[in-house]
Amino acid sequence: MAGAPVTDLYDEYNLADGNVSARYSFKGSPYVGENLKDYRAQSPITFAAQMKTPTLIMHDTGDARVTITQGYSLYHALKDNGVPSSSSPTPSRVIFPGSRAGHGWIAAGLNGWINT
Numbered sequence: 001m002a003g004a005p006v007t008d009l010y011d012e013y014n015l016a017d018g019n020v021s022a023r024y025s026f027k028g029s030p031y032v033g034e035n036l037k038d039y040r041a042q043s044p045i046t047f048a049a050q051m052k053t054p055t056l057i058m059h060d061t062g063d064a065r066v067t068i069t070q071g072y073s074l075y076h077a078l079k080d081n082g083v084p085s086s087s088s089p090t091p092s093r094v095i096f097p098g099s100r101a102g103h104g105w106i107a108a109g110l111n112g113w114i115n116t
Contacts, residue, residue, distance in 0.1 A: 001056045001110065004066040007045040007074045010036065017064040048077035054084035056113040058106065061089050086113060 006012055010030055013019045023029055030036040040046055055078055059071035068089060078085040088109040 003058050007070045009039045009043045015067045057087045058109050059089045
């Protein structure tokens with residue numbers, strides 16, 4: 001199971017609300033010099049063709065920290081490579097582990113995945 005997976009650090013820099021602090025993990029912005037290659041080299045999505053584990057991807061569509069595009073990218077990368085996968089986005093802002101709704105959504109997603 002991948003919950004709100006950060007799969008592409010370039011997308012994370014461009015789309016997430018924490019991009020300013022994230023660039024300090026690298027030599028700076030991906031738009032400066034040769035920095036983009038470092039973002040790509042450290043992004044799990046770069047290695048999607050090597051991923052083989054069946055995966056349930058659960059994501060909140062309102063997540064500003066890890067945008068839903070990360071989950072969709074992983075889902076498509078796995079499917080395109082023949083890896084059994086399922087995507088379970090939730091349309092509401094569900095914060096795990098703090099809310100009852102979040103617990104129910106996660107339990108339902110996991111039960112559905114395990115029982116297929």
